[in-house]
Amino acid sequence: MLWTISQTIGLFSVTLLLISCMTRFVQAENTSPTVGAAGNIDQIILPGSELAAKPLIPNSPMVVRIVRAFPHGDSFRYDIVFHGLEPGKYNLADWLVRKDGSSTDDLPEIPVEVTSLLPPGQVEPNELETGWIPRLGGYRNVMIGAIVLWSLILLGLIFLGQKQPEAAKEEEKRVTLADMLQTRLEAAFENRMGKEQYAELERMLYAYWRKRLELESLDPASALRHIHDHPEAGPLMQQLEQWMHNPAPDKDVDLAILLEPFRNLPADTPGFES
DSSP, X not given: OOOOHHHHHHHHHHHHHHHHHTTSOOOOOOOSOBTTSEXXXXXXXXXXXXXXXXXXXXXXXXXXXXXXEEEXXXXXXXXXXXXXXXXXEEEGGGGEEETTOOOOTTOOOOEEEEBOSSOTXXXXXXXXXXXXXXXXXXXXHHHHHHHHHHHHHHHHHHHTTOOOOHHHHHHHHTOBHHHHHHHHHHHHHTTOOOHXXXXXXXXXXXXXXXXXXXXXXXXXXXXXXXXXXXTTHHHHHHHHHHHHHOSSOOTTOOHHHHHGGGTTSBTTOTTOOO
């Protein structure tokens, strides 16, 4: 099968990415949630009567939700999701109350830490530092050779007049944001996504709906509450959280209904580029 120009460009990009990765160190994975990302504590047993999350208040550094609660003898077992809006160490027990109004003084501490993607004291990105790739003993010659090779291949395809079929071009034009999201939602439905992937998709949807619903003027906690209550945005956000914490998927979920708000949006909608 003949290669198309777009396939060649894709392979060229992958080659450059692999070469670039040779000059970097592998960073250790950070399991602490970052600011704005969803963190979770599953199957934690807390004493006393059933607990609920405190009502949201403006400018709160933490948003806590109890996803599920199960009786466990004289106690309850909980799945808890939290969003840290400021970096620091927190006790989630400070954001819990009892449904019967009794005291929570007997609750143990539930310590969590929210980390920042920026170094301490850094409020804006560092300026880029210029430097030279070594001519000898480095990757400069390899990169130049790869660029020349793929440029020759690309020019050869262009001069040979190879074009994508018109039908394929029309098909690409009809691809919508719903088509792009469907693959990810199918992976979530079949429990094939890791928690980091759930968190990434959740952040993308949160950013999209916050802009779409013109909630930028609200603090993050209030914006998150509006999104969860919105008839179009809420069902998909809530379903993602259920999939994240329930390994047995709900077979009655209709993906087509969840994707309906995105059906007429282009696949290159800002924030959702694949």
